[in-house]
Amino acid sequence: MKIRTINRRMGKSESDIEIRSLSRSFSLPDDPHPWSTALMYVLVGVLVGIVMVKGQIISWLKVQEMFMLKSMQLPLTFGSAILVAFISIVIIQQRKIKTLEGKDIYFPRYKVTKGNYIGGVIAGVGWSLTGGGPAALFAMSGTGAVVMGVALLMAMVGTWMFGAVRDSLP
């Protein structure tokens, strides 16, 4: 119930695919997490961070190489990641597998917005300039690149700006 009120107050229909608790079709998640669940999220994050370093996803030059269409390494990395994710989602849905806490696994529906186009291009340019998306920037700052912490701060400023001008954007 509370979620519905929040959604109504937010004005624009929710297009944030990363925040489940804002989606209309989602029941309240069980926060705060028990420490064991929290630890599992940390460990999955550690896996992502390690893979980003070892798979050279955080390499600025490798990212340029991909966008210059001179190497298939990163496209194949992302392609195989998508394939593995796709197969696992199909298995989860067909077998109706539930979460560790016994809850259903499902996805909210989202509509295409102009933000998908405009924001996508802007974020794409940002990806080529910094050499990474948000996850890669976090992994980079973890490797000790303090300057990437500055990039992350700027990403926060960008989010801040977006929140401020959101209602006047197409």
Place this chain on the structure above:
Amino acid sequence: MHFWNHPWPWYIAGPLLGLTVPLLLLIGNKPFGASAIFRHLCAIVIQKKEWKYFKYDWSKESWNFYFIGGIVLGGAIAATLIPNLGELKLHPYLVDLYHGLGINDFSQGVPKQIFNMEGLRNVEGIVFVLAGGFMVGFGSRYAGGDNSGHMILGVARLNKPSIITTACFFVGGYIGAHYIVPFILKVV
């Protein structure tokens, strides 16, 4: 030791990255993605009532803080325990291009002469780090998700907005790498 001290090929890194999606779903039906944290952090800091974008209960998304903390930790673990040694393999076209534009050190995978704290005073640093970071945050929030959320999870579940956004990521990246990066390196 070769495996641990050298970059992993795509067929190892890719599937491991993809496994993140079912793992997060199985733990608690959570979506892979790393840009929502910017919104949560802003929601904590910003108290302005008129900006409805930041008016929600971020504490319901506490899992995201653990997950992102893990990514930073993972980066630190990889960099200290199992770093990628040896020269970076780069296409000769790019080696020539960047040599011509004044970049000589390819050893770290990132041109250190640009990406360092002192470099923030130069035009390259301002464009690549400051403007680039800003665009990553603004763009991915405007698109409703980032490279992980839209490109990996979203495309894998055949979510139409995600497929469109991913295509736009690559349009933007193509423009950036072909025109903006060489232009900035040449002019400065």
